Amino acid sequence: MLRRRLLATTAALGLVGLGASACSGAAAIGGDQGNRVEVAAGFYALEYATSRIGGDRVDVTALTKPGVEPHDVELSARKVASVALADVVVYERGFQSAVDEAVDHQARGRVLDVSHAARLVPGPEHDHAGEAAGSHGEDHSTDANSGQQTAHAGEAPDPHFWLDPQRYADVARAIGAALEKADPAHAGEYRQRTTAFTGELAALDREFAAGLKTCRNRDLVTGHAAFGYLAARYDFHQQGITGLSPEAEPSPAALARIAHFVKDGGVRTIYAETLVSPAVAETLARETGAAVKVLDPLEGLTDESAGHNYFDVMRANLATLRAGQECT
Numbered sequence: 001m002l003r004r005r006l007l008a009t010t011a012a013l014g015l016v017g018l019g020a021s022a023c024s025g026a027a028a029i030g031g032d033q034g035n036r037v038e039v040a041a042g043f044y045a046l047e048y049a050t051s052r053i054g055g056d057r058v059d060v061t062a063l064t065k066p067g068v069e070p071h072d073v074e075l076s077a078r079k080v081a082s083v084a085l086a087d088v089v090v091y092e093r094g095f096q097s098a099v100d101e102a103v104d105h106q107a108r109g110r111v112l113d114v115s116h117a118a119r120l121v122p123g124p125e126h127d128h129a130g131e132a133a134g135s136h137g138e139d140h141s142t143d144a145n146s147g148q149q150t151a152h153a154g155e156a157p158d159p160h161f162w163l164d165p166q167r168y169a170d171v172a173r174a175i176g177a178a179l180e181k182a183d184p185a186h187a188g189e190y191r192q193r194t195t196a197f198t199g200e201l202a203a204l205d206r207e208f209a210a211g212l213k214t215c216r217n218r219d220l221v222t223g224h225a226a227f228g229y230l231a232a233r234y235d236f237h238q239q240g241i242t243g244l245s246p247e248a249e250p251s252p253a254a255l256a257r258i259a260h261f262v263k264d265g266g267v268r269t270i271y272a273e274t275l276v277s278p279a280v281a282e283t284l285a286r287e288t289g290a291a292v293k294v295l296d297p298l299e300g301l302t303d304e305s306a307g308h309n310y311f312d313v314m315r316a317n318l319a320t321l322r323a324g325q326e327c328t
Helices: 002-012 019-023 044-057 077-085 097-106 165-182 184-211 228-233 252-264 279-288 310-324
Strands: 037-041 058-062 088-091 110-113 219-224 237-242 269-273 291-295
Touching (some): 037 077, 088 097, 088 165, 165 184, 184 228, 219 252, 219 279, 228 237, 237 252, 291 310
Parallel strands (some): 269 291
16 A cells, blocks of 8 residues: 555654554555555464465565564564554554554554454463462363363463464454455455465364374473463363463472472473573473473464474474374
């Protein structure tokens, strides 16, 4: 759209004077077939889904650079300007505070908060990491069919919906609907691509369900608690060394508790993650005799990622889980 032509100037001026001029062309989206819908997407999973569904009808600006951990991302003036100039902003409220702030103060086009479509549930963000189920009043067990999770009161929502293909498909449908509203002249194209994309996610879900049906151990010991939805969907119990924040440092007491959990439960694999130092996982593995394998929470792709897109990396995760959990 013509808004993109204003981007460099807007960033240089510190977003002064956007006001009504930033949204002057919003009503004309789709009227000229040479124009594209400008979309700002908070992080990789939203960028990828939007690109797949939008096809050549959209230009997607990723607000999180490849290889950057998205939880605590800081936005440059240019990225903030892209929020202000976007026809559609796709983000997950509560996951990236800098993006929330930019949306609240700068967004002039349509805004889609995917947290509603993702049906987020609470995740562990406290110092009880390593407790066995039932050892602290309530546990963090999950039901594979409903995806509902019991948790301690006051916990923040777990934002990592995209690691459950079914939740990701629900978010994809919401993105498709938002693009249809922004560009009704091409609604049929968005519906077609949404159907194709969610069909691929359904096939991936079936691969995970079949591949993880019979495993020796159903406990996942992970670097941080990013895999709760995956655990819920495929009948595992997640034990994060830390909570939802990958930058949190576990206390000595938490490490001692999870070490006992690993030993007592016969856990043979501890999962480190991409974009986060494996030091704590490696220390725990040395203390317990477990092996360390890498799971990718898909918070951003790098040259070291085990694939070039979401589906590649998720299938690599499946292979890692099958080996680490000793699945047949």
